[in-house]
Structures are given as C-alpha cells and as structure tokens.
Amino acid sequence: MADEKKLTTRAADFSAWYNELVLRAELADYSPVRGCMVIRPNGYGIWERMQRALDDMFKATGHVNAYFPMFIPESFLSKEAEHVEGFAPETAVVTHGGGKKLEEPLVVRPTSETIIYSMFAKWVQSYRDLPLLYNQWANVVRWEMRTRLFLRTMEFLWQEGHTAHATHDEAEEEARKMLGVYRDFMEGWIAMPVITGQKTESEKFAGALRTYACEAMMQDGKALQAGTSHNLGQNFAKAFDLTFQSEAGTIEHAWNTSWGVSTRMVGGLVMTHGDDNGLITPPLLAPIELVIVPIWRTDEEKATVFEAARNLKQSLGAWERRAPARLRVHLDDREGIKPGAKYYHWETRGIPLRLELGPRDVAANQCVLVRRDTRAKQVASLDTIGEDVAELLMRMQADLLTAARERMDARTHRGVTSYDQFREIMDAGGFVYAGWNGDPASEARVKEETKATIRVIPDPEFRSAEAPTRCLVTGEPAKHEVLWARAY
C-alpha cells in the first residue's frame, strides 16, 4: 500500500486526483481487459445502495423488473435507422460460439431497446395490455477508445427502463416522471444537485423523439451527464411491429420510453464530494456510516477500551432509526496499527463519521465524533450516542448537498453575451446559460472551437429570470436559452 504518499491535490491535477482517489479508496481497479474495470467491494457497496434506493423508487412508481438476453442478433440493431447509426460502431460482436462460426453474428447489448420491443410486440395485443412498465438491471458494452474508471468503461452496469404506452402523452409523462425520479435520487441520495432539461437534436439518444437529462457539475466545473430519459415516440414500435388494438378497434403503434443510470454515478459522487484527503461518501450511500477507532497504550487500557467499543458497536448497530433502518457501524479493532494511521485509512475511504474512544473517554462515559466532510470534532455522551450519530449523519447528508449547490452556483454564469468571455469561462471550468439560435451549425462550431457542448435546454425552473435575447455565437435572435459546459 502506498498509503503514506499524499494524494495529488484537486488544484494541481483534477484528473490525476480522481484516478488516484478511486484506486486508493479501493473503489475500483484496472483489469487485464482493455477498457474494463473491476468494481471492488468499497465501490460496489456504494453501487448496491444506489441500486436498492432506485429499485424501491421504480417499484413505488409501478415498475417491475425483468431480464432480457444480452446477445442481440445483428439484424435487430439495423431495424431502427438512427439507432444502428449511433450504436453499430461501438459494439462488441460475437462471431463464434461452441467452437463454430455463427450464421448471424450476435452483438453484445449496448442498450436493449431492440430486443425488448421485439418481445413487447409478442406480448401486447390490446390496449388492455398497456402500459408495460419494465426495468432491467444489467451489464452493457460500448466499445470506447478512451476510458476512465467509472466514467467511461467498455462494460458498465446500469438499469434500463423500457415502457410501452397507448398514447404519446402518456409516454411523455412517463419520460418526464422518470427524469424526476432520477433528480430526486441524485439530490436526495448522492447529494449531487442537477440541472434537468432537454437535449438538442444533435445530442439526443439515437432513435429517440426527445431526450431529457440530468446534468451535474463536478468540482472542476465540468458537466457530468448523470442520467437520461427518452421519449422514443413510435420509432421502435414501427421497427418491431409493436402494435395494439385500441379501445375504438383500430390497430395502433405503441409509444415507448427508455431511461437509464449507471455505475457512472459512482464517479459523479467522487467528483462532487471528494477532497484532497480522499473520498467523502454521503451517509445514505455509505456501506459503513461510522467507524469506531479504539485508542489505548497499556494492556489494561486495551481491555477497558475494547470492551466499551464492542458494547458501543452492538448498541449502535441495534439502534433503530425511522429510515433507513439500522446504523451501519464498523469497529476497527486491528492491532499493531496506530490510531493516526487508522484515521487516514478511513478518511481516504470516505466513511462519514469517526468515533474515537480512549480510556479517559470510557471513564468519562463519552467519546469524540469527527465528521469526514468538515473534520469538525465534538464530544458526545455515550448515553445519547445513537441520537447524536443519527442526527449528525442527517445533517451531513444535507450539508453535502448545500455545499455542492453553492459550488455549482459559484461557477454558474448567466447573462454572458461575449463569445470571448464564454471561452475564458470554459477554459476555467463552469456552466454558462446563454441564448442560442437553434441552429446545429452554431452548436457544432462552439463544440469544435471550445470543446463545450449544449448540455440541455434547461427546464423552466432553471432558466434565467431574464431570458437571453441574442445567440451567444451568432448574435442572431435566440430561440432557446441553453446550458453550455465542457463535459465528461
């Protein structure tokens, strides 16, 4: 372990800081397969808690889970013209199976619209069979040349929702509803504020009518697309003959939506909250919320402190909260390691609270609690420790969101009308709300010149009080106010 060496600071090299942190906190590791990573238990524990929370939210909104084959006949991808254009260049292709060359190659799913809607077509006859509200937790593969741990890997884990509806409006409502679920999750659980809105034509999902997205700001001022929700219109229904008999007796094509979030969110969590000492995990997503570090010198002190520490772990672990159930407590009872080294170990790994317990603390029926985010220390009585810990965790969860929101606001610029000023902001990192003439050509020009893209046409609540009147690029009348940023 190179634990002694300090992390590169965010200021010195944000990208190096991120990679070092992910490896040092043992969230993930590089694998022998180019572009694929291993998600280690510390990282997977966060992902598991994300899954559980999202799955509960999906079920509460009426969705059911299912599982569809990972292999997709190559011909399926081609049935929706825009879809194949978008995804075919990124696929991994199975050409041999069981020692023989396949008649038709199989594509490893980059996303599952084609295979899922081909099955929906088999199951749906009448409007009575609608809506279908499905979700699947799965791995997908997109052949990426430049990969980054969690942010962009060849194989990644995600959920993909797929629904079918009788009308456009119902599908639209579903796509918007799931965008809202994502936002609630990202703000409520990851403590990561997001801007929601619609993607432009050039940034939308291949095969969608409209794509909505949640965009978050990382600590370097760059945007992370953290989740998308698509109104697919009737594009896939037409490609796969997904039809139904309407109440009036006519045969109609169904309307689909799809929506997904992935292990990329773990990278978003790191880049939203981490500091120069390592990871900071929002308590709701932390596999361990509190670590107890016993402190002792003599054998006698050790006996006293260990006994108190074990009792504390027991009583804290049994302490019930309204939500989300019991406290997740770890006792670091390793011997031969100094308390300071333990503090460092758990700070790197982002455990929200540390409880220090020495012989004098035990004698005084107290302990010291240290918050990971602020590093603030407080003395707490062992009599009320359950309440104090639960209270601190709740406050930390809320404070992390507030701090992230303040950082985002500080780097968000409105009323920018000079393209030069815009370029400076993009170089420094930040969000710019500005007017756009609606022309893909001006969008492409900015992307080429500044590497910035239109993240979204923001939803009303995020728009400026005074709408921009001119296009930032061309000076022509603005058609939309849009959010510009460089993105991961």
Added chain:
Amino acid sequence: MADEKKLTTRAADFSAWYNELVLRAELADYSPVRGCMVIRPNGYGIWERMQRALDDMFKATGHVNAYFPMFIPESFLSKEAEHVEGFAPETAVVTHGGGKKLEEPLVVRPTSETIIYSMFAKWVQSYRDLPLLYNQWANVVRWEMRTRLFLRTMEFLWQEGHTAHATHDEAEEEARKMLGVYRDFMEGWIAMPVITGQKTESEKFAGALRTYACEAMMQDGKALQAGTSHNLGQNFAKAFDLTFQSEAGTIEHAWNTSWGVSTRMVGGLVMTHGDDNGLITPPLLAPIELVIVPIWRTDEEKATVFEAARNLKQSLGAWERRAPARLRVHLDDREGIKPGAKYYHWETRGIPLRLELGPRDVAANQCVLVRRDTRAKQVASLDTIGEDVAELLMRMQADLLTAARERMDARTHRGVTSYDQFREIMDAGGFVYAGWNGDPASEARVKEETKATIRVIPDPEFRSAEAPTRCLVTGEPAKHEVLWARAY
C-alpha cells in the same frame, strides 16, 4: 391468452407440463436468440427474492460483493489445464470490437475463476490480506445445444463466490460452509429438500480439487443439481501466481474456493411444487403472497365489496410480521372478468393464498381463504385476518417442504443390489443409494447403459444405516455408497 386450455398433466408428459407451465405462468419466454430466454416479471420476482435472501446469508457469513469484467482474454482460460478443457468448447467468443478485429479474442465468461484470481494475485501480498471472501451477481454464457427454460440456457444469471485462504483446511471449511448455506436456503426458502455430498472425479468442476453439490429430486424422480461448492486447492493460485508471504516469512500459494447457484433454481422450484393446475410458489419467495378477489353482481354490491377489499388490502399490507416484513398483497379489481376466471389466473401463477370476498362476507365481517397447495378453504374473521394469513403462510411454507420430502422418500431406494432392478427404477424415475467400487469405468458404463449418473457420494447423514458392501455394477467390494439418478 390460451388460458382456457388445460395444462398437459404431469402424468401424461412431465416435460410438456413443465414448458407449458413456465410459459402459462409467464415466468419466462423464448427469445429471438437461440438458447437464450427472457425472464418475465413473474419469474424475475421469484429470482429477486432468492437473490435477496441469499445475499443476506452471504453477508452474514462475512462475504462482500464485487464485480469483475464479463470478457476474459482467451489466453487466461488456458492457464489452468483442466479448466480450459472443460469450458473452452462451450464459450461464446468476441472477435470484433468497435468495428475492428481484435488482436486477442475475448471469451464471454462461462465462470470467472481466471479473471478473479488474476486480480486477487494483484491485491494479496501477505497472510494479513487473507482471507478474501468475495461474491458477484452476474450473467454467464455457456454454449449449450439443447436448452430448457431456466434449467439450461445459453445465458443465465447466477452468483459466484470466490475466496482465497492461507491454508487448505480453511478453504475446505469455507467450501463446506457455503454448501450448508445453499442447503439452508433450498430447504428454508424454496422448500426443496436436498441431498448433499461430494462429486466423483468425473463429475467434479473443471479445475477443482473437490466439488460438493446439493441434489434435489423433481416430481418425475429425476435429480436436479441445484448448487455446487468447490475446493479449488491451489490449482488456480498456481496458474495465476496468487501467492502470499506467510507469518513465517515464506512465500506460499493461496487456497481457493468457488461456489454458485443460478436461475436454474426457479426451474427446480417449479418442478418440486407445481401441480396440474400450474405453479405453486413457496410463500417466502412469492412476489405476491395473497390475492384478494372481490365478488359482486349489482352495482351496490360492487361498491360495498370494493370498499371492504381496499381497506383489507391496506390493513393487510400494513400488517407487520416479525419476518420477512410486511404481507405482499394484491387486489384483483379488474372488471369484466368473472371470479372463476380470476381464480384460474392466480392459480396458474402460483399465488399461495386467495382471499374471496363477497357482499355476504362483508356483512358477516368475514372472508374465505383458499390455500393454493391443498386448495383447502376456510372462513376467517376480518378482525383477525392478519394473524390468520401470516399463520397460514407459515404453515404452507412448512407443509410444502414436508410434502416434497415425502415424495422424495417414496421414490428413494436403498439396498438395491440387482442391476436389473436398478435399471427399472431409473426408467420409472427415482434415487438409488448403492455401493460403488470407485472405478470411473463402472460409472461410465452405467451412464451409457442407463443415462444415470452418480449424483454425489452422500454426506454421512444421508447414508444408509447399513452401508452397502458390494458394487451395484460389478459386484466387487464397494468403496463408497453413492447416490444414483438420472439428472437434468
């Protein structure tokens, strides 16, 4: 829906009965990809509950979850000689990615020993880093020519545990412990009794030192291998240089175990409990435990009954049991469908309890409860309905295990010494405990002549009070008592 047509009976054609049931209960469906199936929400709901229960058991025994790449470099598979011989003929191979031919083909994991132990080798330096107790939930692919829904599919879902230990004995203890966890789960949750024991050399996992298995008896008297646990010895540690410095300072190879269960267990559940009316789900694994069917003729009756039914769903759903949490209740409030058709619908799908509620029931503050397994009816007061339902579900869970055990015992034969009699039993379906000379040649001969295989050398508690002295096949002195059966 062909719901009107009766299922083929088990007696008439067990195999047709199974396939029809799986499709009719909407547990799974065939997909456009040969050998791959779609797990539909009814089937996936059972799998989700299996996952949750097993995951809790793995965590309670100190294991953590992680995720490793699905693609394995072809060269990795070859590093363990027996392993590659066993798995190479069954692999799906990715030869192209991102539009280009790959330098080294990638195999889609048939199992993950190779990729996981290559990573363990990177992480383990000292005996202090051991044991590693990992599990992963994943999809795997084995190229099968003859596939059956749930029982044998090209892609399937499973968990694979992978551990590394400092000594042989620790690894052995782990392999046996996880076999015990599997047995507890299969009997406690699936209500499926199993025989545990060791596989013979010819039936063990490719690359293992020893393989242990849980074998269940299906209603046709055939065996289903429902889970396996392997002591891998140092085979993979040697192939992947997984070494550690011992406490004494020497460099040693680690000892590994791996163990897995899959969606195949859903097929086992069906073939253990299903009857000629359809699926029977053990309550602990049922996504819906109780379905309320309101009965009415007039609009007035409908209003009364619906109000009572909704209140009932509400109060039952809120009714707290000690474990496993709240009652899972569904109200079938569809209109235009007769009660009888609803009964049929939910019976096919295996919902453990049906609650019938008509206007006279409401007036009398009562309802009728019908068990899916025995079809026994009982009148219950609405005042104590929560307790009654919880009690019935518990009893049904226990009764299903008892009934399955009785069926297994009835078709289990001991003291068989005539090979002719043995062949008759195999033709009829059943388990035979008999002596074996320990020679792979006699094992192979029986397999060829009768299609029966040695399922396990049973653990002591399953062995006959009087051990057989002669080999069933050759008449030579018996080396082991073994369990013979035809298997899925």
